[in-house]
Amino acid sequence: MVLFANSPVKSFVVARVASGLVSIFFISFLVFVGTSMLPGDAANALLGQNATPETVLALRTELGLDQPLPVRYFHWLGNALHGDFGTSLSNSQPVINLLVPRLINSLILAFSAAAIVLPLAVGIGLLAAINRGKAIDTVTGSISAIFLSMPSFLIGYLLVFIFAVKLGLFPPLSMVRSSASLPTWISALTLPVLTLVLVAQAHVMKLTRAAVLGVMSSDYILMAETKGIPRNRIILKHALPNALSPIVSICMITMAYLIVDVVVIEAVFNYPGMGKLMVDAVAYRDIPMVLACGVLFSTIFISLNLAADLLAMLVNPRQRLPRKGN
Amino acid sequence: MSGNRILSIDNLRVETRTGVLLDDVSIHVDRGEVLGIIGESGAGKSTLALSSIMLFKAGCRPTAGSITLGGQSLMGLGTAELETIRRTKASYVAQSAAASFNPFYRLEDQVTEIPAMAQKLTATQRRRMAIELFEELQLPDPENFGRRYPHQVSGGQLQRAMIAMALINQPDLIIFDEPTTALDVTTQIEVLRLIKKVASTHNCGALYISHDLAVVSQMADRIVVMRNGKMVEQGPTRQLVDNPQTDYARRLVAHQGDGSYATANGSDKTLLDVRNVDVGYGGVAAVKDASIKLGSGSVLALVGESGSGKTTLARSIAGLQPARQGEIRMRDNLLTPLVERRSFDQRRLVQYIHQLPDLALNPRQTIRDVIGRPLSYFHRLRGASAEQRLRELMEAIELPAAYLDRYPASLSGGQKQRVCIARSLAAKPDILICDEITSALDPLVEESIIKLLTRLIKDEGLSILFITHNLGLALRFSHTTAVMQAGRIVEHGDTRAVFEQPQSDYTRSLIQAVPQLREGWLDGFSANAA
Numbered sequence: 001m002v003l004f005a006n007s008p009v010k011s012f013v014v015a016r017v018a019s020g021l022v023s024i025f026f027i028s029f030l031v032f033v034g035t036s037m038l039p040g041d042a043a044n045a046l047l048g049q050n051a052t053p054e055t056v057l058a059l060r061t062e063l064g065l066d067q068p069l070p071v072r073y074f075h076w077l078g079n080a081l082h083g084d085f086g087t088s089l090s091n092s093q094p095v096i097n098l099l100v101p102r103l104i105n106s107l108i109l110a111f112s113a114a115a116i117v118l119p120l121a122v123g124i125g126l127l128a129a130i131n132r133g134k135a136i137d138t139v140t141g142s143i144s145a146i147f148l149s150m151p152s153f154l155i156g157y158l159l160v161f162i163f164a165v166k167l168g169l170f171p172p173l174s175m176v177r178s179s180a181s182l183p184t185w186i187s188a189l190t191l192p193v194l195t196l197v198l199v200a201q202a203h204v205m206k207l208t209r210a211a212v213l214g215v216m217s218s219d220y221i222l223m224a225e226t227k228g229i230p231r232n233r234i235i236l237k238h239a240l241p242n243a244l245s246p247i248v249s250i251c252m253i254t255m256a257y258l259i260v261d262v263v264v265i266e267a268v269f270n271y272p273g274m275g276k277l278m279v280d281a282v283a284y285r286d287i288p289m290v291l292a293c294g295v296l297f298s299t300i301f302i303s304l305n306l307a308a309d310l311l312a313m314l315v316n317p318r319q320r321l322p323r324k325g326n
Numbered sequence: 327m328s329g330n331r332i333l334s335i336d337n338l339r340v341e342t343r344t345g346v347l348l349d350d351v352s353i354h355v356d357r358g359e360v361l362g363i364i365g366e367s368g369a370g371k372s373t374l375a376l377s378s379i380m381l382f383k384a385g386c387r388p389t390a391g392s393i394t395l396g397g398q399s400l401m402g403l404g405t406a407e408l409e410t411i412r413r414t415k416a417s418y419v420a421q422s423a424a425a426s427f428n429p430f431y432r433l434e435d436q437v438t439e440i441p442a443m444a445q446k447l448t449a450t451q452r453r454r455m456a457i458e459l460f461e462e463l464q465l466p467d468p469e470n471f472g473r474r475y476p477h478q479v480s481g482g483q484l485q486r487a488m489i490a491m492a493l494i495n496q497p498d499l500i501i502f503d504e505p506t507t508a509l510d511v512t513t514q515i516e517v518l519r520l521i522k523k524v525a526s527t528h529n530c531g532a533l534y535i536s537h538d539l540a541v542v543s544q545m546a547d548r549i550v551v552m553r554n555g556k557m558v559e560q561g562p563t564r565q566l567v568d569n570p571q572t573d574y575a576r577r578l579v580a581h582q583g584d585g586s587y588a589t590a591n592g593s594d595k596t597l598l599d600v601r602n603v604d605v606g607y608g609g610v611a612a613v614k615d616a617s618i619k620l621g622s623g624s625v626l627a628l629v630g631e632s633g634s635g636k637t638t639l640a641r642s643i644a645g646l647q648p649a650r651q652g653e654i655r656m657r658d659n660l661l662t663p664l665v666e667r668r669s670f671d672q673r674r675l676v677q678y679i680h681q682l683p684d685l686a687l688n689p690r691q692t693i694r695d696v697i698g699r700p701l702s703y704f705h706r707l708r709g710a711s712a713e714q715r716l717r718e719l720m721e722a723i724e725l726p727a728a729y730l731d732r733y734p735a736s737l738s739g740g741q742k743q744r745v746c747i748a749r750s751l752a753a754k755p756d757i758l759i760c761d762e763i764t765s766a767l768d769p770l771v772e773e774s775i776i777k778l779l780t781r782l783i784k785d786e787g788l789s790i791l792f793i794t795h796n797l798g799l800a801l802r803f804s805h806t807t808a809v810m811q812a813g814r815i816v817e818h819g820d821t822r823a824v825f826e827q828p829q830s831d832y833t834r835s836l837i838q839a840v841p842q843l844r845e846g847w848l849d850g851f852s853a854n855a856a
Contacts, residue, residue, distance in 0.1 A: 219425035225381060226420075226501075227440055227491075228412025231405075241430040317475045318429055 009313060009320060016309065020302045024295065028080070031294035032073050035287050044285075063089070076291065086288035090281070095292045099274065103296065106266070106273035110258040112189055113196035117258075118251050121201040125208025125247075130235050132213060141209075144202035152261055156195040156268035163191060174269040192269045196261065200254050207250040211243035218242070245312040252308030256301045330357040331397075332498045332531035333378050338391035340373055340382065340555075347373050347386055348555045355499065355531035362546025362563065363535045364578070366768035367739075370555040371535045375501045378533065379416045380408050396498050413440050417492035421504035423484035427476035434472025437491040459490035463520055482513035486520060493528060500525070501533045506541065510631035510795065511839035518544065518841075518848055537768060539578050540841035543567050544848040551575050567843050581769045582843055587822050588625065588780075588803055597622040597789050598643070598757055603652035605635075605642045612638040614813040616652075619806075620757065623783060625790045627804030627821065629797055629836070635813040636793045640759045643791065644678045656756070674704045677750035681762040683742035687734040693745055694730040700752040719748040722785070723778065740771035744778065751786065761793045776803050797840045801825055809833045 044051055060066050064075070079086065085095040124144075128137040147155065164172035174188040215221065216239050224238045263275030270276070274293060281289035313319045333355040340348040348370045355361045363371045376382065377393060380400045393400045396415045400408065420426040428436055435442075437459070438452040447455070453472070460468035463486040476484060485505060492500050502521060506514040522545060525532045534545045542549055543563050550560040551574065559572045570576045598620040605613040613635040620626045628636050641647040643654055645665030654661040656675065662668050680686040687696060694716060701707040701715055720727045723744040734742055743763055750758055760779070764772035780803070782788050794800055800807055800821065807824040809817040809832065816830045828834045841847070 219420060219422060220428040223418065223420055223426040224428070226376070226379060226412060226416075226418035228379075228409040228414075229439070229443070230409055233443075238428055238430075242428065316429075318477045321475060321478065 008322065009310075012313060013310060016306050020306050023302050024299055025077075027298040028077065028291070028295045029073060031291055031298075032076065033069065035290050036069055036072075076288075080292075080295070085292040088281075088286055088289050090284040090286045090289075095288050098277065098289070099292055099296070102272060102274045102277045105271070106259065106262050106275060109189065109192055109196070109262050109266070109271065109273055110255070113193045113200065113258050114255050116193065117197045117200045118204065118254070120197070121204035122208045122247060122251070124201070125205040126212060126235070126240065128205070128209045129212040129216070129239075130232065137209075140205065144205050147198045148202035148206075150199075152195060152199045153264050153268050155198055156192070156265055159191050159195055160268075172269075174271040176272065188271070192262075192265050192271055195265055195268075196258055199261065200258055203257075204247075204250055204254055208243070208247050211246040212239050215239040215242045241315070244315040248311045248315060249308045252304045252311065256304040259300050259304075260297060331355075332357055332395070333533075334392075334394045335374070335378060336392045336394075338374075338377060338393065339389050340370075340377060340386055341389045342385050346555055348377070351391075351552075351555075351557055353550055353557075353560075355533060357498070357531055358526065358529055359548070360525055360532045360534050360546045362542035362549040363533060363552060364537065364539055364542050364549060365552035365558075366537060366770065368554070369552040371552055372503055373555075374552065375503055375533050375535050376418070378499065378501065379412050379418070381412070413443070414495060415497055416499040416501065417495060417497040418501045419485075419488050419492050419503065419505045422508050423488045424476065424481055424508075426488060427484060429476055431475075432472060433474055433476060433479070433487050437472060437487065437494055440495045455494060456490065459493055460487070462493075462524070463487070463490050464516075465490075482509055482517060485509060485513075485517050489517075489521065489524060493524060496528070497530055499531050499533070501535070502545075503535045504537070505534075507536065507538070511797070511841075512631065512835060514541075514841070515839045515848075515851060519851060521545065522848065538841060539567070539769075540582055540843050543843050543845075544841060551578070564845060577770060579843070581773055582798070587801065587825075588805055595622045596620070597657060598791070599653075599655040600639075600643060601653045601655070603639065603642055603649045603654065605638050605647055605649050607638075607647075612813055613642065613649075616810070616813070616815045618808045618815060618818060620789050620791055621806065622789055623787055624805040625779075625783065625792050625803055627800035627807040628791060628793045628810060629795065629800050629807060630810035631795060631836075634810040636795075636810050637761055638813075639810070640678070640761055640791060640793055643757075644676050644759055645673075646678070670704075674753045675756045676759065677753050677755040677757070678759045679743075679746050679750055679761065679763050682766055683739065683746050684734070686746055687742060689734055692731055692733055693737075696734075696745060697730075697748050697752050700749060704753045715752070719752055722751060722782065723748045738771075740767055740775060743767065743775060747775075747778070747782075751782070755788070757789050757791060759791045759793070762795070764799070765794065765796065772799070779803070797825075797836060809836065 044056060064072060067075075076086065083096065085099070087093065088095050088098055091098060124140050128140050131137050160172045163169045170187055170190050172191075174192055176185055176188040180188070212235060216235070221234060221238060224234045229238070262271075262273055263278065265271070266273040266275040267279055274296070278290060278293035278297075280286075281293065331354060333353070335354070336352045338348055338351045339346065351370075351374055353361060353363075353374070363374060365371050373383070373386065377388065378395060380388075380393060380403065382388070388401065395411060398411065400411065403411070427433065434453060434456045437456045441447050441452045441455065442449075456472050457468050460471045465471045465483055465486055471479070471483075471487075479487070485508075489505075505521065506517050509517060518541065521532075521534075534542060536542045536545075546563050548561065549563050549566045551558040551566070551572070553574055559566065559570065559575045561571075566575060567579060570579050596619050598618075600616065600618045603613060603616045604611060616635070616639055618626065618628070618639075628639065630636050638647055642649040642663070643661075645661065645663065645668055648663035650663075654663075656672070659672070661672055665673060697716055697719055698712060701712050705715075707715055716730060717727050720730060725741060725744055725748075729737070729741075734745070737745065746763070747758075758779075764775050767775065776799070779790060783790065792800070792804055804821045806819065807817075807821045808815050809824065809830070811832045817824055817828060817833045824833060825837060828837060838851075
């Protein structure tokens with residue numbers, strides 16, 4: 001941070017990290033309260049048909065469920081701050097051991113999708129902006145509108161129907177072990193990644209197009225035109241950099257969206273990621289697991305938002321540099 | 327045709343799908359000559375200027391006539407050829423330098439963009455060129471000036487940097503499109519002097535567009551008067567100023583004023599007494615120890631350059647920005663600093679009119695809604711009595727009653743400002759605060775608004791605090807004048823006294839900087855005087 005020692009960036013980062021931490025604490029509390037309000041409790045769910053009033057009471061005491069909510073929360077928080085997210089109620093293993101491999105799987109899925117969708121969608125958006133009103137603009141706009149208006153699970157099932165069931169090119173389910181070979185991985189990932197790409201591209205593409213065209217009406221674009229600068233150079237060198245802030249923001253928010261939306265996609269494809277883990281945990285009333293997943297998701301979401309704002313600031317000289325001097 | 331002819335536009339017609347922007351316009355510019363183009367907004371000045379490099383706004387196209395730049399006919403040329411011509415033969419200097427520089431790049435990268443694209447010079451040579459131009463345009467620290475970003479330098483410096491950018495490709499023609507309109511008068515003088523100097527030393531031709539006849543008369547050898555896309559009159563500058571042939575040109579010349587003062591018709595009774603007021607935002611003091619007095623039935627002009635604290639002081643009087651210290655008295659009643667704590671009547675008696683009616687009018691409300699609101703709020707008028715009052719107010723602002731059912735979008739800028747005035751009048755105030763209310767309007771529209779206000783002072787017994795950066799306007803319209811500089815009142819007195827025997831050096835420099843039609847006014851400035 002030496003580079004920005006005297007710039008507004010440093011104080012911005014400090015303030016935002018602090019407020020991000022506060023948000024995460026707040027969210028952890030909300031998730032905690034939320035899980036405690038779920039109908040039935042873990043003791044009941046765990047015991048299933050063996051539940052008698054006596055066994056339930058005994059298990060509740062053992063799990064600490066008989067203590068008041070704030071006490072339980074701070075107990076959990078204290079452990080969590082030391083990296084101990086408790087033991088899974090359904091699996092009897094430390095939550096963290098179950099979570100980490102699943103998180104890695106989810107990140108692989110989300111980042112593969114992001115690596116394709118972000119450059120692709122920004123590129124298509126630029127192309128649409130350059131050819132505003134022409135065929136390519138209309139076609140890309142219509143296609144993205146179609147995918148924008150379809151729920152992601154429907155796109156997933158449609159892809160499965162076409163590419164797995166009818167054409168038999170890819171497996172319909174994406175259950176892979178981490179030890180699987182690379183071709184297996186690629187084959188398993190193709191359809192879920194494609195689903196995410198189709199769902200996410202519309203936002204990024206439309207916003208890129210709108211941001212660039214918005215900048216195109218600026219006075220400095222007219223100035224560039226009077227200087228005789230060719231249109232492609234105007235868009236790439238004069239308009240795009242100034243449209244970067246909103247584009248970077250939407251890319252980061254899309255990343256966060258991808259990581260959260262994998263919950264649905266993982267369920268569709270039975271992919272062993274964190275989303276599926278969380279859905280199962282809710283079904284089994286595995287409270288420590290739900291809490292850990294909730295906190296992790298919110299941390300990822302908040303970090304990506306922070307990164308979005310920070311990047312948007314770094315690409316803007318007006319925010320990066322103080323008014324006077326250099 | 328002489329070999330010195332740089333630009334010649336003949337019988338040009340430019341149309342949109344719905345109308346004609348330029349109709350049968352012919353102008354020409356020779357080397358070393360400055361052609362002034364004057365007219366109100368919408369007259370087609372900028373369209374004409376940009377047509378000299380075949381640049382037209384979306385949906386506009388030339389349908390007749392010819393454009394010849396540097397001996398080459400531009401009509402029918404392809405995009406790439408036109409771009410080459412724009413890079414090599416002509417340059418454009420826009421009104422708002424702050425908006426016309428790309429905020430993303432350092433100034434020198436923008437100034438040297440064209441030579442960089444040509445790839446004939448090394449980076450060092452290009453930088454040298456830029457530094458020499460920065461030096462010529464008297465920019466501070468020319469060696470390092472170009473390393474800055476646009477937001478890091480002042481408006482006047484940016485305007486000069488834009489002139490440097492225009493000169494770097496050694497153009498035959500430079501188009502100056504209202505290049506000093508956004509600047510304060512004292513800054514304007516420096517920029518005008520520099521433009522005049524470079525226009526002669528670089529031996530190019532220039533188009534100089536402005537709505538300000540006095541400025542154009544100082545800059546141009548010949549003047550073309552435009553109105554509604556047509557040429558109204560053209561001729562050598564002196565001839566046009568001293569002996570205008572058409573009625574429109576005569577009105578433009580007359581608008582400059584004959585230097586006569588408004589006659590005081592107010593009593594000596596003080597209506598508003600502001601004493602030692604401090605106003606600030608956060609840690610910044612915007613107004614320091616300011617005292618002004620507004621007499622009953624009179625106009626107090628509050629003048630000064632942008633950022634001097636005029637609006638902040640006015641907002642503290644209206645209670646919008648509470649004063650930290652000092653007293654504001656109206657008819658000996660102390661006004662509480664914050665408007666929310668003021669009585670119903672105190673709020674009614676002070677009304678505020680803003681510079682931009684577009685921002686002050688809700689586009690989704692009819693004029694009836696806009697003016698009707700204060701009638702029902704302050705006076706509980708409903709039904710027939712409200713309708714009666716609405717019609718009176720429309721009559722007072724000289725608009726037809728049928729306009730009551732219109733939306734702001736269907737009104738002109740001047741008409742919208744009249745609606746804002748009617749809304750304020752509806753409250754039956756004692757004091758109108760007019761914050762630069764005519765500065766977005768054309769000169770002749772401004773004149774009609776001033777006439778309206780003058781009548782309202784007489785008819786309604788209003789007093790007006792008139793904020794303006796236009797000293798000529800303050801001279802013609804106000805009875806007393808206060809001059810602000812850096813948050814302080816540096817001069818306060820009868821308008822005639824302030825203008826004829828200014829006490830402070832700052833007031834003197836402001837008055838001297840107001841452009842005049844007089845021949846040689848600009849040349850009479852020594853470099854230090856500005």
